[in-house]
Amino acid sequence: MARLLDSNDMLFHILVAGGTGSGKTNAILYMLDLLFRKEDKGSVLPALFLFDPAGDASIDLLRAISPTERNRVVILDPQYVTFGFNLLSLPEGLDAVEKPEVLQIQVEEFSALLSDVFNTDATTAPRLMWIFKGALYYLYTFTNDPTFWDLYNIMLLFTKKKAREVEDLFRRRDMNVEIIEQTLEAISKLPQDAYMPVINRISNFVLPPSSITFRTFCSRKSTFDLEKLMSPGRLTIFRIPSSLPNEFRRLFSSAVVMQLYFASLKRAKRLERSGEQPTARIPVVLAADEFRDIGELKILRTILSQSRKYGLYLWMVVQTLSEIPEDLMGSIQANVGPILAFRGSPDDARKLGKLLLPQRAETVETLIPGLEDYAALVRKRPVGGRLVEPPFRVTFPKLRDPVNEYAGALSYMKGDMDRAYGGAVADRNLVYKKDQELVAKLRGDCPLEIPLYWVPLTYLHRNRGWNPFTPMAEEFESDHAWGPDVLKVALSRLVDMGKVQQKIDIWKFRAGTDAKTGKPIWKDPTTEDETLRAREAFYSISEDAQKEYFVFYNKSAKSDRAGGDVHVALIKLVLEEYWKEGAWCAVDRGDRAGPFPDVLVLHPKVTMAKAKDGRQRVTMSTEEWDEEKRMPVESQATPSKNPDGVMNDYERDMKGWGRMRFVTATRNDIETVKTILQGKELSMVQFVHKDVGLPQDELENLLAAEKQPVLQAGAAEGKGSLAGAEQALASVERKPDPSIHENELRLLSVLLSSGYKNRPTLASGLGVAPRQVTRYLVHLHKLGLLSRTGKRYLLMQEGRRLAERHDQGMPGGPAQLKLA
Structure with a gap:
């Protein structure tokens, strides 16, 4: 085997294709083990990385490595090692020239990837990609290390804010005008029923806060340093078991590729500045079992075409060539070294035949479907301008016999690895929160964000002291159409925030229902049983909330x-x-x-x-x-x-x-x-x-x-x-206020222009509850501005005059009336 496929072949881009059970993974492990134990005198050991989507291969490889060599192995499984990996982090030490280039690549790649991973409707992908792009550029104005928690919350914020509010947030951060405009247009045109499913899918990565994905992706700093893991002779295995979502594996793998690319780019520039030759770069091999997880990354074309410059090589493992995007296949064909064709379908055999030996493709393709397990047709890496050598048949030996027990390998991962790379803590502090609060203050927004929390607070301000829940709920139902459960949610949250105080006390009990009105009959309790039934939650505004929101002149x-x-x-x-x-x-x-x-x-x-x-x-x-x-x-x-x-x-x-x-x-x-x-x-x-x-x-x-x-x-x-x-x-x-309310003047104007229809219609026009319209009508009737016929109200002469003057923007009204 060594005589047929040597380390020069292995230290290059490799394409491995074959069906399930054909021996692909065994060949990858065998070659990684050879490079890990590389014994060429005077040669530098490469840095090796493996994506293991199944979980078994990595344990097999770890068991084959001697305990004396284990200090060169890092194996990370998020189920057993509490590591953190901030996939959105930019590389450390970027200068003012490097950062814009790296930032653009990172945002472009992730906006496309996130749109593809989380979207369920291809027709909305372009708009969704722009929303991700705007969100990422916005977050990077605060820090080089935004987390998935930041991303989820800013995407959620976009659903709650108007376009003008989002624009205010963006423009304060001096973002590119085109990015702002394109993002705002995408937000305004993407239907809510297309956007919310995406938000829900992202929430699976951050909720609940105790989840593996939250801890892993929401740590502000990664607990391992990829640049250090690129040291010669190191083997790093990312074990991503199938029990985790497919989206987790795709995002994780793609982020590792990008960060390895940036680290290789940084290293190349550093060596270039020092005058070092490209051969001084330590080779880095990334074996991607399940290449389809990273196949959509645009930077793969750069990695494939400039491997000598960066010293970063991909081993691309696929079950079928259809897993490779069509626009990437050309780059692979032009830049790949060895090709390993294991047993596969006739369709793949035809394609692989053309790659292995174009001049005799028909002969080669007949051999592939009948290959036995662990056997492959191998094309060596083409050298210089020579013709492609004919492929040869290789049966890959099985990985060397294990020298460690299975339990010992697991113990190493759970114990040594967790002590070295575990202990990650997710950061729930949003990087943009202070800026958002400042923008909200400048705009005059409510700090409690939504009416659900503010309106009950105004009620408790007006009704100081302890308010029983039941009559409060009846009033909210009557005036605002809020059900008791809605009000309970609001009050519970306000209690948690310290804005409202709660106590349980005795109020009244329900003694029945009035036959005429259908309303409940409430009575004071007189017996022990009635007292139990009369237990009620009482609510009162806290002194801090009263001072914070309702005493505007309490400061110098x-x-x-x-x-x-x-x-x-x-x-x-x-x-x-x-x-x-x-x-x-x-x-x-x-x-x-x-x-x-x-x-x-x-x-x-x-x-x-x-x-x-x-x-x-x-x-x-x-x-x-x-x-x-x-x-x-x-x-x-x-x-x-x-x-x-x-x-x-x-x-x-x-x-x-x-x-x-x-x-x-x-x-x-x-x-x-x-x-x-x-x-x-x-x-x-x-x-x-x-x-x-x-x-x-x-x-x-x-x-x-x-x-x-x-x-x-x-x-x-x-x-x-x-x-x-x-x-x-x-x-x-x-x-009682004897004055005419502004809304009452508006009501007179409505009656002048449209006449009386019904209370709900008037309430809608005025933006108040029908109950309030009733109060206005009764008050105006008492003042002699309206007459009443049955259930209808008509303008009197003085009411008509007031309405006309109000429509003209003129003051007016009888001397004895005060205009509020």
Whole structure:
């Protein structure tokens, strides 16, 4: 055997083809063992790598190696060795010139590979590849070592964020414009039902956190160094048993090939700079049993064509030539050395005959189907420009007899290897998290991310103290169409986050159902059995959450933008109004770095859905915010003193959001703001005045003293002149509000243009619950602005006048009414 196929042949690209059980794996092990024990005087031992997809071959090879030589062997099986391998890591020590080249290769290879591995629909592959590409480039702006956990979460984030939000994330990282645009286009055009299955398949690699795949792929740093394993005479075996997903083997094997390629490239450049000849490079052999796992990598063409430069050689083992991509077959044919043809199908025999001896292919192909086990037709490596020598028949000997027990080989792997390369710990910290939070703050996003967690918190803020779950659930069912189970999930998560407190106490028990209304009858317990039935979960907002989210003026001002006393009082009224609607309000406390409105309001998305009784009802989303209707609100306590500020507010908000709302403390100030904005388009501008609850003379004195715009530290704590305003505000909140709400004016406008249809239709148009529409109608009826005939409401003359003036953007209304 040695005389027929020597080490010069073996230290080259080799193609091994043959059916199952024909002897391919035995031949690979035999040749690896020969190179491992290479005894040529003066020659350098190669570094050897083996992918073992079955698991048995590696143990056979390890058993054949003497214990005295075992220190040159590394065998890694993720089932037994707790190693970590960050397949997304870039090589260490890249300079400013090398990194862009390596990064491009890495991203191109992995985006195509991930798309192929995780996608189930070929028609969506190009878009999915661009999404992976954008995600990877984004992650590499933070670190050279992003993990699969980072990748999974950023891909998941793309499903939750609007295109504009994703764009904000990308542009902050100074990414290539074309990559940003192509990624955003792919995200917008890839259907959700095509994207989510991909996310679910990726989740199998990171969930649960106790899984082998999570530990292996989500370690920030690999626990073995491929460059060190490329030392002469080392044998490294990656044992990847069939019990692990096929996707794991493909990703793992492909990453090893890429990292070996980069390490070989780095070594070649280092030797080149030092003036060393190519022959000084230690040969590296990678035997890929199941070559199809890495066959799609584009860098294989480079590895095949520039083996002398890099000193990296592939042994490609396939069951059938159809496993080799057609566009790769040409590179293999042009660059491969020896070809080993074991028993195979007639179709493969025809193809192999042309490779082994083109001039006598028909003769050669008749021999292949009848080869016995362990026998192969072998073509030696062509030398120089000589003609291909005729193939010869070789029966490969079996691997040398084992010198170690099976249990001893396993013990070496589980013990010595785990001590040397185990102990990997997955990193669950997302590299982009801080940047994402900063972008979210700049955008004014809710830090609790979705309405599911924010809306219950606003309820508990409005209802301070302990709230029993049952009536709370009934209210959420009525107002938002949230079922009790949904609310339980939200409250449970808020308790875990420390935002909400929970206790179990006695409330009431259900004594039956009212025959007329169909509603449950609740009674106070009087017996022991009733007391048990009356046990209830109670919820209360935590003090930390109250201070964090609902006390916007609890800090000293950090800039002049914070505003003065009346400014603060107006914002507090605005916030309470929107919090009642479940809206998130991002507030400029004077601590923001860039331009931002006083308040940016974001409502949960509201849709119409059919209830069990068949009627349409308003449903508030638990997952989505109504991004298209973000509303910037500006508090103008003294617009006459600050015309430039009014104009700046208008220009910024209309450019950024296309709509806005001015809030003032007096009606006259509304006219002042409109005068300042004379000539501007005001159709999307709302003008509202808020009663801060102070006597007119006191308010005028306070406005006269208002500095533009400074917030005193004492005022931030409720001291000084604001204390009286705060007391008045508290009293206003405790009594019924006689003013006309902005939504009530909108309701009048709807009745003017479309007439009364039904409550659900009105609720959908206003973006509120039908229950709230009922309150508006009753209030407007009491004020004499509407008349009622049966179940229908009609505009009275004064209501019609108000609606017309509201449509024209003009102030108006009877003197005794206050416009909120």
